[in-house]
Amino acid sequence: MLTAIGCVAAVVFNILIYFILGSMITGRLKERRFSGTLSVITGFFLYYILFDIVCIPITLLYRPLHLLAYIWAGILIALIIISFILNFKKWRVFFTETAAFVKEHLPFVVFLGAFILIVSVVIIYCYQFTLDAAYYVGTASTSLFTDSIKIYDPYTGMWQDHFEMRYFFNNYAVNDAVMCYLTGLHPLIWTKTVMEAVVIILSFTVLYRLGRALFKEDLLKTGIFIFFSMFLCFFYSTIYTSSEFFITRTYEGKTILGSVVLPLILLVYIKLLEDHRDSFCWLLLLLVSLGSIVLSNSSGMLFPAALFVFMLPLFLIKRDPLILVKSAAVSLPCLISVVIYILYVKGYFVLYTMPR
Amino acid sequence: MQYISVTGDGLLYLFKCISLYNGSSFYLLLYVLLLIYIALKGSREWKRIFLYPSIVLLFTVYNPFFPLIIDRIFDINKEYYRFLWITPIYALLPAAAVVYITKERKSVGRMIAVFAGVLLIFAGLGSFTYANGYQPRQNAYKIPDEVIAVSRMIRNNTDMKFPVAIMDRDMHMEIRQYDPSILLACDRTQYLDFLGDAYEDALTAEKNEYVNRLLSVVAKYEEIDEDSFKEALDKTNTQFVVVEKTSPSIRYLTDCGLSYVGTTGTRVILKYDLKEPQYLDLADYSAIWEEQF
Numbered sequence: 040m041l042t043a044i045g046c047v048a049a050v051v052f053n054i055l056i057y058f059i060l061g062s063m064i065t066g067r068l069k070e071r072r073f074s075g076t077l078s079v080i081t082g083f084f085l086y087y088i089l090f091d092i093v094c095i096p097i098t099l100l101y102r103p104l105h106l107l108a109y110i111w112a113g114i115l116i117a118l119i120i121i122s123f124i125l126n127f128k129k130w131r132v133f134f135t136e137t138a139a140f141v142k143e144h145l146p147f148v149v150f151l152g153a154f155i156l157i158v159s160v161v162i163i164y165c166y167q168f169t170l171d172a173a174y175y176v177g178t179a180s181t182s183l184f185t186d187s188i189k190i191y192d193p194y195t196g197m198w199q200d201h202f203e204m205r206y207f208f209n210n211y212a213v214n215d216a217v218m219c220y221l222t223g224l225h226p227l228i229w230t231k232t233v234m235e236a237v238v239i240i241l242s243f244t245v246l247y248r249l250g251r252a253l254f255k256e257d258l259l260k261t262g263i264f265i266f267f268s269m270f271l272c273f274f275y276s277t278i279y280t281s282s283e284f285f286i287t288r289t290y291e292g293k294t295i296l297g298s299v300v301l302p303l304i305l306l307v308y309i310k311l312l313e314d315h316r317d318s319f320c321w322l323l324l325l326l327v328s329l330g331s332i333v334l335s336n337s338s339g340m341l342f343p344a345a346l347f348v349f350m351l352p353l354f355l356i357k358r359d360p361l362i363l364v365k366s367a368a369v370s371l372p373c374l375i376s377v378v379i380y381i382l383y384v385k386g387y388f389v390l391y392t393m394p395r
Numbered sequence: 396m397q398y399i400s401v402t403g404d405g406l407l408y409l410f411k412c413i414s415l416y417n418g419s420s421f422y423l424l425l426y427v428l429l430l431i432y433i434a435l436k437g438s439r440e441w442k443r444i445f446l447y448p449s450i451v452l453l454f455t456v457y458n459p460f461f462p463l464i465i466d467r468i469f470d471i472n473k474e475y476y477r478f479l480w481i482t483p484i485y486a487l488l489p490a491a492a493v494v495y496i497t498k499e500r501k502s503v504g505r506m507i508a509v510f511a512g513v514l515l516i517f518a519g520l521g522s523f524t525y526a527n528g529y530q531p532r533q534n535a536y537k538i539p540d541e542v543i544a545v546s547r548m549i550r551n552n553t554d555m556k557f558p559v560a561i562m563d564r565d566m567h568m569e570i571r572q573y574d575p576s577i578l579l580a581c582d583r584t585q586y587l588d589f590l591g592d593a594y595e596d597a598l599t600a601e602k603n604e605y606v607n608r609l610l611s612v613v614a615k616y617e618e619i620d621e622d623s624f625k626e627a628l629d630k631t632n633t634q635f636v637v638v639e640k641t642s643p644s645i646r647y648l649t650d651c652g653l654s655y656v657g658t659t660g661t662r663v664i665l666k667y668d669l670k671e672p673q674y675l676d677l678a679d680y681s682a683i684w685e686e687q688f
Binding site for chain 1: 416422444447450455456465471476510513518529532539557567571572574575576578581677
């Protein structure tokens with residue numbers, strides 16, 4: 040029972056942190072109304088970008104995980120305070136408006152809440168066996184147990200001679216280890232319950248925004264859209280589809296690519312069709328690009344490819360060359376991560392886990 | 396996608412990839428039909444949102460030459476399917492359903508009937524994730540209770556801080572998620588490559604020599620020379636062997652001198668007395684940290 044309460048608290052904590060961090064950006068947008076869902080989405084990517092910035096130097100200095108945990112906790116506390124000071128007035132208005140929205144659209148809110156709960160329970164209460172968990176959960180377990188960052192092989196537990204560059208920037212699982220250290224939860228519980236619920240909520244958030252964008256804020260249509268989108272998820276199942284990843288491998292970083300990042304790129308594309316100069320949309324794409332690298336190494340090829348698929352039509356429709364320039368610029372972090380990996384594979388450099 | 400390769404399948408790779416990706420689902424076909432409908436009768440907005448990006452997809456991700464080009468930069472044999480995730484099936488099909496259902500908005504009864512009809516069509520065109528049964532988790536860790544039992548038995552029967560083990564495939568993949576103090580004699584890739592009879596060059600074969608001997612017995616139930624097997628256990632510092640109760644190797648393992656530690660629901664845990672056990676510990680970085688500052 041205590042574990043269940045801890046898990047629920049951890050899920051709420053995560054979403055709140057994303058909201059608070061995201062508000063630091065969305066709260067500064069003068070031309071746009073403050074949005075809770077947009078703050079959560081923005082905050083999620085900002086969270087992982089900041090985490091990577093802190094994590095990489097500590098990894099390169101071979102410092103222990105607990106040091107990273109303390110520094111990260113300190114940074115989070117500082118950011119929460121700063122965001123509180125900056126956004127308190129906005130939040131007050133937002134929560135008042137949200138209360139009014141809930142009151143006005145109670146059936147929709149109840150439907151959405153119940154639907155998220157049902158999907159979460161179905162996914163979380165199911166046994167999930169995947170070979171990749173040996174890496175994703177294994178990294179969190181190994182890092183936590185050895186109080187180190189990526190120095191030991193998650194598959195075997197043996198000391199590694201050098202850092203595996205394929206996963207060097209991909210610190211999603213290290214964040215799991217840090218949060219386990221701070222909360223005392225076992226990595227299996229953190230990844231396969233807490234983060235699963237978080238990913239499900241994030242995926243619903245993006246679908247909600249997508250529905251509203253497609254159907255001009257019509258909540259009935261948005262509700263049906265979300266329902267069918269999730270329904271499709273449960274029926275589009277071969278071991279390769281993003282739907283299957285969402286249901287059976289929810290805790291993996293690449294699931295977030297398929298269920299949050301790619302629908303988000305479509306959403307931003309729809310917004311850019313309305314106004315292709317919207318600077319927030321481009322900023323969001325940059326955050327997604329940077330954040331995706333932390334989530335999964337697959338983003339290196341997937342994000343630029345997805346961006347190209349949507350931005351080429353945008354360029355042809357709007358005939359503004361700046362679209363191509365901005366697309367290239369936001370894709371750059373992903374492409375750089377791919378180049379670094381290729382250089383490593385070709386043997387141009389190695390980062391050892393002990394100075395030589 | 397273990398069974399197809401860009402080099403082996405050439406231009407057919409993409410079609411095989413799409414076929415494996417979709418399995419028995421017809422959502423991609425429905426997606427294409429909807430795109431044709433949008434091209435003929437769709438609004439300008441829907442053409443922009445769904446049709447134009449799909450045309451770009453057709454010339455890139457769905458272009459049979461595309462995997463061939465990408466494969467020159469890096470190996471995408473096993474991961475090309477992730478490019479198919481870009482296809483906005485997850486948005487177009489539900490969005491089309493919404494438009495179709497809400498056309499009947501004036502009559503609630505008709506709307507519900509159409510809703511149910513669309514639901515049935517969607518269900519019929521796909522395959523349900525839990526079609527083979529819903530397997531509830533056994534505990535909060537979402538691993539079989541047996542994994543916890545095996546971990547406890549190993550911990551209770553060793554004086555090592557980090558005992559090394561080799562196990563059957565599924566146990567091998569899950570044990571360290573729960574108990575990272577147990578080390579494994581081989582990593583996931585080695586294990587899967589061995590099971591899949593993947594090609595090994597001379598250097599890799601030499602590096603994996605001892606692990607391959609262990610896997611021959613544990614994963615392929617081969618009865619290799621007993622001394623050769625014991626040498627592999629000693630060289631890899633492997634103290635525990637976990638196999639399924641149904642494994643034909645149990646008799647062989649006991650003949651090799653391994654002793655029973657215990658059994659769980661479907662597993663047998665055996666222990667080997669290492670000739671020269673190595674008491675592994677974590678690497679000490681304190682001197683490096685002192686030097687740094």
